[in-house]
Amino acid sequence: MASQFLRSTNSRYVAGVLAALGAGSALYTLTPQTVQAKSEVDAATIKKIEEAYAKLNGPEGAKCKSLLKKHLTKDVVDKLKAKKTKLGATLYDCIRSGVYNLDAGVGVYAPDAEAYTLFAPLFDKIIEEYHGFTPKQKQPPVDLGEGKTKEFPPLDPKGKYIKSTRIRCGRSLKGYPFNPCLTQDNYLEMEGKVKKAFAEYSDKELKGKYYPLDGMSKDTQKQLIADHFLFKEGDRHLQYANACNFWPKGRGIFHNNDKTFLIWVNEEDHMRIISMQEGSDVGKVLDRLIKGVRGIEKQVPFSRDDRLGWLTFCPTNLGSTVRASVHIALPKLAARKDFIEICEKLNLQVRGIHGEHSESVGGVYDISNKARLGLSEYQAVKQMYDGVKKLIELEEKEKLIFTHRKFTDTRLTLAQWKAKRKIAGFNDDTKLPVMKINDTRTIIGVIDICRHIALQYGLYGSSSGDQEAIDEVIQKLEELNTAMNPILRATLTKNYDARKECWNVFKEESLFPLLRKYEELLGEQRFMVGTQYSWADIALIEFLTRCQQCYDSFYLAHFERLRTFCQVFESLPHIRPYIQGRSDSFF
Template sequence: MPQPFPEIKSSHSLVAKHVTKEKWDKLSDIVTKTSGFTLAKAIACAVEFDNQHCGIYAGDEDSYIDFADVFDPLICEYHGLKPDFKHVSDMDSSKLQGNVNPEVPVHSVRIRVGRSIQGYGLSPGITKEQRVGVEELFKNACKKFSGDLSGQYFALTGMDEKVRQQLVDDHFLFMSGDPNLKVAGMERDWPEGRGIFHNEAKTFLVWVNEEDQLRIISMQKGGDVKGVFERLARGIQAVGESVKAESGKDFILSEKFGYVHSCPTNLGTGMRASVHVDLPGWTKEGVDLLKKRCEELKVQPRGTRGESGGQTGHTYDISNKHRLGYSEVELVQTMIDGVNTLYKEDVELQKKHGM
């Protein structure tokens, strides 16, 4: 017997559109092989909250296959892609044309990707044993990093308070308590099996078992986007090769969806390339107009406190808008070009407003 059809509180979400009663009756009894995930667990956020845009997470790679009737059309709609698309990955930093111009007031650059390892569940569905297994695997793998990538792993369980406070002050440490991650099942058994790695210079980081099994991050002060991307490419390669040497396992890479993530909005590159940049002219002109202009340039503006942290002053976090259907090089290029354009226009707007 199919489960009773749930009441979806986020009535304007993509889940509400794509999880019809007919699809629910067909799929609701399926339990995935890797981590015992169900469609009910996948759509928990859309059922619990009324503010979701997407509202669905995958519990393992099988979720995208077993619940394809829901995931496939939802992914195409979110990413604006045709059903026959295929994702192409390209991390070759030498293909980037130019960089953020030296006069642009960029505070810092941060580029991150997510990666998942074959045979383990994704964070919403991962079993306790699998989560600890991912951490053990990474703990051993990261000892093989060399040169400017070498550093230290800090497990969240039993972390020294001084170390914890330092990581918080550096804005490196991820916290528990995000209501979406909780309802989606990503904070089960907190903080076990989770931790953070960083290199000596604190410019290369890996988060273990937060929203994705691995979040690989390259960051530094100033505006050298190309340099940050080049380090990220080396870092991803080092993580991949070390994990493979340790376990014989590769990252999960789907021919269609690229790199597989728990959140379908991150499929493909799983990459967010961003800078913190001052745009006082655009602030004066109006944030809504800035958002509209960013849409045209295929970038996204946020406040510097993250997705839901709001805007303070005239510093913005500008990042690539797309993840899937474009290569990493294309997305970083779009972000560089977008930031250069926004700043050029900002100078004109400052004149216009007599600043």
């Protein structure tokens, strides 16, 4: 009793002394038993914050357009620079990445959950501008979309535009801070918990294996890279946010046996849960994600805030955390200067196919819902679904307008071309054809003109690998055209016996060996390159049908697949009129 009485008396005594000190008492807090100094930010960190503000608003940050720069005002700096969360995170921890990466779009991360409230004068403004979510609003109740997945049938059933579909969400484990404040023991402890949850999956569609990054064998690493599953140590944005401490401890990858369900452990967020597959069946992808999330949360509780929803390291992912996306090629629409603006009006976000801060490859974009906060998980998926559906409609309309665009076809004699060539400033060895585009660009030669047109019409593949394969087909056909020169000379001189002999030699030595290769190729796939018609298919069919019409109408009898290939293409509604109306001669 005596010791308890003394502690209580001492507490009252200290409280009285602090009251007498007046303003000085603001530096302390009291409990019934202890006196504790309130956390202070050291002078060096405050200096860094002030220097960061100066950098963003000085010559070095002149081109910076981040939300951080916009909302980190002098008033906000003065209010927040001396504050620190219970885990020791400061304003500098929140803004560090955006200060070093002046090209960032947002530029802030939350080191722990408390940062969202302690540094609210900054985070609330950024969240409001990015999500359109005000401080008075509240995240809707959880609605993953259970029982509603049939509302999302395939967006592109014929596979003309969409290559693949992916839906992911982020989750943070309850009771743990975000990356900058995690210890190595935290990482390992969290990894152990989620591994146990993975082992409890009973649905055969979800069953799989966990691969820790620490100590991963080279063979496993190669396989995960080949599957495009392996994540690397964070990019420069995450590096400067201190998101990569103790790498690779506690990091790993889980994927199911079908490789359509994937979980990244302790990459940017504690967990990135991903469902994906080829094609455009959004409903099926969402159904798998729902089962995966429900299975984990039975074993491991997640961190959720009443106002902000599921808590994440980056404020752009707060709320539903759902990012539903497709890899899609929209060649006509993407060529428009207002393409990004069109997507933004549909609440869509456009990225390259290798994630944030990457560029498009082969004309394929990663397009997703932009909003995460202020709408449910189901609503986030629907936002992407409705927006991409509209983009496909616009692409179809854009094609109709583009393909009917008028152009002038000027034919010149050799003498006329020689005269015009000098006036136009072309070299003496420049040969026709020449294409001029709006008097601003000139393209010379059949191959370069065809490549330009193929690129404009989405006929030049969806990746650099496809384009190389298409170029190889075109090169082989050019070699065949060169090998046909003796046949053309015999035709021009009307030496038909020589033409027949040259044709037979050409068939056996040049044409048939290549066609046997293509015949075999078409036994394994529907198109010459990729999963849809390309310049390679059109060029090959044009060459084969010309040879049929001009030299030998029966030579394709030896190649059943190639003959069928040509017939199917020529029966297409837009192709048939062209085939019927073209000349029966090369000349």
